[in-house]
Amino acid sequence: MMKSLQFSVPADTNKSIRIQEDIMPNFYPYFHRHTETQIMWILKGHGTLAIEQNLFNFEAGDIFYLGANQSHVFRGNFEKNEKQKVHSISIFFDPHKKIAAFFDLPEFEELKNFISHSEVGFQVASRLTKSIGENIAALQKTKGVDQIIDFIRILNHLMQNRHLHIPLSPEKKLPDHISDTDKRIIDAQTFIKKNFTQHKLTLDLIAKEACMTPQAFCRSFKKRTRITYIEYLNELRVQRACRLLTASSMYSISSVAFNSGFNSLTNFNRVFKSIMKYSPKEYLKHYKEATIQQ
Incomplete structure (x- = not known):
């Protein structure tokens, strides 16, 4: 949870x-x-x-x-x-x-x-x-x-x-009229959500899962979701990082980065700040302040 x-x-x-x-x-x-x-x-x-x-x-x-x-x-x-x-x-x-x-x-x-x-x-x-x-x-x-x-x-x-x-939940039944391409993208999103912490998750692997070429997958993914697949992947990874950062003081920032699917601390800090507008340290500091206020 x-x-x-x-x-x-x-x-x-x-x-x-x-x-x-x-x-x-x-x-x-x-x-x-x-x-x-x-x-x-x-x-x-x-x-x-x-x-x-x-x-x-x-x-x-x-x-x-x-x-x-x-x-x-x-x-x-x-x-x-x-x-x-x-x-x-x-x-x-x-x-x-x-x-x-x-x-x-x-x-x-x-x-x-x-x-x-x-x-x-x-x-x-x-x-x-x-x-x-x-x-x-x-x-x-x-x-x-x-x-x-x-x-x-x-x-x-x-x-x-x-x-x-x-x-807003994947448990909901999909409408009967959904297109084959949309179904493939939804399946790809499910695959990404299950595997986004894996460092070896690549565009080729995701596109293969959707039975599409990488180029066709990227076009279809952005058309359906309005964001690129890498933006989607980074959002999921940063969301998990936020959860790990605020769940326990046992995790170091480098450990959070690794367990969220990032290969390097530098990339993690850059992506995290681009999405959350704070560095991981700043985010945790503000979160703790907000928790105390609550």
Whole structure:
């Protein structure tokens, strides 16, 4: 299990849901989890979402449904001359607490099952983000009964279109219409996730696993994931490095690098800083400070 901070969402004793708008220089930089389910609409910012052992690119306009206690972190990916600014609106709710009485009604049985089956999370289908985003924005302006009714409408809209969403977990069944090339890339991603700590993992080996030439694999991988295979591989390795760094003081930085799949400490430091914006030592220092604050 990923080492992550247990984050406490500020509670409002007078409300069943919490709506939180964040305008900041960057996203919260540490793997964390919370007992509440979160629906997050990203108005400004782009980068990579790391959730459990999975990685997803995101951009402004995307909406994510994150299940309770899913370890995750949104990492901004800004160019050197780009103004760093993120803007998001999140809805936090716990379907097992204050709002639970709604889902126990007979008419809500289908919605209750949808929420239960969505615990692994999903990215909202792109064709729905405009309408769902508008509904989230409107939700901020309502109160009391109207706000709860509008919130239920958002959940119902998501449920009615559940076949369109992108699961955030590999355990989810793939849609029947997936292409052969996409299936090969998904199989390659699974292979990479199982073997990314191996130093002998090469492009030729991965392409062979996908039954493709290296050139065709690279083109298809980037087309489907919007990142190169080496970027994907490095993200996984750095994610593991973060987990090892924060899990125990027994690991030296060189040991973390080796056990995360890097062949040299120099390369590890360079890649880690390019992704996390901190050196491994700086990251660990900031993580410990954040842990104490929690």
